[in-house]
Amino acid sequence: MNSSNKNLLKIGLLALALFWGSVKAAVAQKSPRWEIGLDALSLIDQNELPPYSLFGRFWLNPEGKKKTQLRMRIGFEQFELLDSAFFDGAAEIDQKTSAFFVAGGLQRDLKVFSKGTLYAGGDIGYSRAKENLVWGPSRPGTREGFSKYEESTIRLSGIIGYNHELGKNFAISVESSLQGVYSLQTTDVDYTQLQSPEPEEFVRIVEYERVENWNIQIQPFYQVMLSYKF
Structure with a gap:
């Protein structure tokens, strides 16, 4: 060469x-484009939304002085208590509870400080919760049957919050909200109550209820998020 x-x-x-x-x-x-976090309110049982939740933000203009972000949150909760496992097949009550929540929205910086940001935005969310109770087989003074409860909720939330940086990639956000909430609740109950063994006397309870409700809520602590930016 x-x-x-x-x-x-x-x-x-x-x-x-x-x-x-x-x-x-x-x-x-x-600059980071993503931020994910968890709701710290669930650690002290003060969370309004399901405790097992993942929150995320996506910057639409990461290099801008006042940033605009997409907001996302998904969460769930599940609990089961099967008494049949402890009463040799003579279950007094089985309980199954579940819930999920999904939300999306937008936020915009209002004021930028050296270590934090004041922002405002809005979310629209949908949640669904269920609780199923099963009683039986009956013993004197107990029940045999079921109870079902379901609730569906649509939530429109106006949000104001403050995000404070904890080092290069970590942050904490505190949010308050004004919410319009629509809920639909249904209750379906059908059980037999053994009132007296001698002579045997039973009472059957059958109920179905459907309730729709609109209300306005103010949540001083809507979310307290611990998050990581990347």
Whole structure:
């Protein structure tokens, strides 16, 4: 290889190294676009939304001074108590409870400080909760039958919050909200109550109820989020 070709190769390698270095520097200095977190209120049983939840934000303009973000949250809760496992098949009550929640929205920075941001936004969310109770087989003074409860909720939330940075990638957010909430609740009950063994006397209870409700709520602590940015 002659000297001119060697020089061209060196120049090419140098240009490639400079280009790669500039790409790495740009990536290293790039502002985060994602943020994920958990609701700290569930740690002290003060959460309004399901405790096992994942919250996320996505920056639409990560390099802007006042940022706009998409908001997402999904959560669930499940609980089962099967007394048949403890009463040798003579279950007094089996209980199954479940709930899920999904929400999406938008937020916009109002004021940017050195270590934090004041922002406002809104969410629309949907949740569904169920509780099933099963009694039986009956013993004197107990019940045999079932009770079913279901609730569906649509929630429109106006939000104001403050996000405070805890180092380079961690943050805590405190949010308050004004909410319009629509809920539909149904209760279906059918059970037999053994009132007296001698003589045997039974009472049967059958009920079905459907309730729709609209209300306005103010939540001073809607969410307290511990989050990680990347």
